[in-house]
Structure formats: C-alpha cells, structure tokens
Amino acid sequence: MILIRPEQMAVFRTAKLVQYATELAPQLRRSYAEELEALDDAALVALTREALERAAAYGFESEAHLRRFAALEILAGAPLGSRRDVDAILSARDLTPRRKLQVAAELLGIET
Secondary structure, eight states, rough: OOOOHHHHHHHHHHHHHHHHHHHHHHHHHTHHHHHHTTTOOHHHHHHHHHHHHHHHHHHHSSHHHHHHHHHHHHHHHHHHGGGGHHHHHHHHHSSHHHHHHHHHHHHTTTOO
C-alpha cells in the first residue's frame, strides 16, 4: 500500500493550482479584455493563482465557482475578503456557493 503524506498532497495541490491558473488566466483575458488590458500575462496568472488559493480557503471547489471567484477578485482589484461585508457572505454556512458569489458580485457592483 502506498502512503501519501500531507506534505506530498500539498505539493500536488499546489501544482494543480498553478496549472489551473495558467489555463484560466487566458480565459479571463478573453472574457474581460478591456478590464484586464493593463495586466501582462504573468501578472494575470499570478493574480489568478492567488485568487484561486483564496477561493479554495473559502471552500469553493467547482471549476465554475473557482472561475467566478477569480474573475470577481481580479475585477475588484483586491482580495474579496478585504471587505467585511463580502467576507461575511463568502464565509456564510447557510448559502450555496452560487448564492455567495451572486451576493458578492452585487455588493461589489460587478457583473460576471
């Protein structure tokens, strides 16, 4: 039987996160070309990776939710949790992930 230590899983998760951020960043650029034109590709990938890490910390798991979280955070220009009202919504246990992102977008005044 093969045992995988938590440290090994962390490395695997990090590698998958970097891979997904690298794939997602061009999609975000296509969807929000005007809003993201000031960012070069490396900066967009880095912001996407950071946003995905925070999304995972809030418990978002599906690609659709991770993508929307990253888009909201990048368009907002700051970590979503930096606003108390948005952090409270994202941390709420009685809302679905979809509803959390809807309310966060409304609070931020961002359409995704």
